[in-house]
Amino acid sequence: MNNNEKTIQKFNNHVVQSYGRYPLAMKKGQGRRCVDEDGKEYIDLGSGIGTNSLGYCDEKWADAVCAQVRTLQHNSNYYYTEVQAEFAEKLCETAGYKSVFFGNSGAEANECAIKTARKYSFDKYGKGRHNIITLVNSFHGRTIATLSATGQDVFHNYFFPFLEGFINVKANDISDLKEKLDDTVCAVMIEYVQGEGGVNVLQQDFVDAIYELCAQKDVLVIADEIQTGVGRTGKFLAGDHFGRKADITTLAKGIAGGIPMGACLMNEKCSGVLTAGTHGSTFGGNPIACAGGLAVLDRINSDGFLDKVAEKAGYIKKELEKCSEVASVTGLGLMVGISLKTKKAGDVAKEALNRGLLVLTAKEKVRLLPPLTISDDELRDGLKILMEILEE
Ligand SMILES: Cc1ncc(COP(=O)(O)O)c(C=O)c1O
Structure with a gap:
């Protein structure tokens, strides 16, 4: 049994099973990437359903939180x-x-x-x-x-x-x-x-x-x-x-x-x-x-931050619309819904996990809620994995 499986078994013994979970036990994160209990790395385009707005363990955010914990x-x-x-x-x-x-x-x-x-x-x-x-x-x-x-x-x-x-x-x-x-x-x-x-x-x-x-x-x-x-x-x-x-x-x-x-x-x-x-x-x-x-x-509120969010959103839409499996892209900004022509969103999310990418689903759509701070490179790498899955 690997470390992921050990954690999942212990977890399921005592945590109420009210969620359908993916077989991934998350150990740590930095920036837009996280790592599971066996050391596998993931690009996260879901950001904890939009909660980790500045990504994982952003330095200034962590400093502010830790200083408050000690005060x-x-x-x-x-x-x-x-x-x-x-x-x-x-x-x-x-x-x-x-x-x-x-x-x-x-x-x-x-x-x-x-x-x-x-x-x-x-x-x-x-x-x-x-x-x-x-x-x-x-x-x-x-x-x-x-x-x-x-x-x-x-x-x-x-x-x-x-x-x-x-x-x-x-x-x-x-x-x-x-x-x-x-x-x-x-x-x-x-x-x-x-x-x-x-x-x-x-x-x-x-x-x-x-x-x-x-x-x-x-x-x-x-x-x-x-x-x-x-x-x-x-x-x-x-x-x-x-x-x-x-x-x-x-x-x-x-x-x-x-x-x-x-x-x-x-x-x-x-x-x-x-x-x-x-x-x-x-x-x-x-x-x-x-x-x-x-x-x-x-x-x-820092200069140009929200403009950059809008810019990244435009890039995502433009890239996805090139993909033959994508029927339409909905949403606003970094809240993205992707309707698929033939594939099931749940299957895509599972395959993405296998390939080191975290995405969400909403009804029949693949949903992306990347951290607002995602870099252009990480976004490009994440979308590349997603599009490869969609186009297979
Ligand atoms: C629009 C909206 N309202 C309310 C909620 C409930 O929020 P919470 O799970 O923090 O109670 C959610 C959660 O997904 C949401 O998306």
């Missing part, structure tokens, strides 16, 4: 910390929001958004205006509330009863939206690019219709930017591509460079909704995560 690792939200204040200020300034609630995951950020939208409406209009419109094929998380919000029947099993108060509208269907946006609705929640749903970008006219109808009715727009946010699409928020800013935006994944963190950003209108005792999270705004987040923000 103050945690206390509680009974007290204030300078690092949380600093991160909140920079995050709100960068994203263009008034305030932020910190949690530890995407689902938690969305829970906060759902609670804020319902309380905003309750405070202003009283009971009965609690419904939230979400889109067919969306994905908002794995807690009961966020599963209920998720517009995919496949997730609505086993765990009954789900939470009531979510209505699904077909993405890009303005008449379906108009029909369902009635006086019981307090918010419309969208992903500008449905990630888990297959890397599908919303159409501008549909996004415009959401914002215009919601503004008329004082219905909040919630943008779930857990996968699209923090530079992933070549702008800090994907909403910037559409010229729109939601009342509430949720972030997680790459926000702290691979340390668990979720954030629920609120505009002026929503920032006073959650009052003392109405919401909380023991680890929310943890100093180590905030130190990691500051290092990520510093890099993303």
Whole structure:
């Protein structure tokens, strides 16, 4: 038995088997490459589902995190910390929001958004205006509330009863939206690019219709930017591509460079909704995560960083479109979905692993979420392996 197999056996003895995992035990990483327990190296075009935004163990990020670990690792939200204040200020300034609630995951950020939208409406209009419109094929998380919000029947099993108060509208269907946006609705929640749903970008006219109808009715727009946010699409928020800013935006994944963190950003209108005792999270705004987040923000805000992300995205699209097996390429920035003509995405991901390349899948597509810092050479090497597999 090799070292990978030994780790996998020990792991499976005691870790709940709620994931379909690849047979790879990861030992360490540096930059855009990682190494398994037997010393095999991989180019990573998945970056931990977009979490390792600066790649593995980026030096400045690691220094900031280690310095924080040695200073103050945690206390509680009974007290204030300078690092949380600093991160909140920079995050709100960068994203263009008034305030932020910190949690530890995407689902938690969305829970906060759902609670804020319902309380905003309750405070202003009283009971009965609690419904939230979400889109067919969306994905908002794995807690009961966020599963209920998720517009995919496949997730609505086993765990009954789900939470009531979510209505699904077909993405890009303005008449379906108009029909369902009635006086019981307090918010419309969208992903500008449905990630888990297959890397599908919303159409501008549909996004415009959401914002215009919601503004008329004082219905909040919630943008779930857990996968699209923090530079992933070549702008800090994907909403910037559409010229729109939601009342509430949720972030997680790459926000702290691979340390668990979720954030629920609120505009002026929503920032006073959650009052003392109405919401909380023991680890929310943890100093180590905030130190990691500051290092990520510093890099993303550095000169030309996001332009480079957009440039790399253009290169990926151009290369992939040369490949005869590729039917189409969807997505925005470094969030890429590849539809295949004959091959199955799952088979491609398995073969890529054999050849030292990590890619993701989303529905029937191969999905790439490379680290935002990936070098041109590594990108070229990774795409070469992928295209060889696709063209065989
Ligand atoms: C758009 C979106 N929302 C919510 C989530 C849930 O995030 P987490 O797994 O951190 O709870 C995800 C995770 O894939 C996501 O892509």
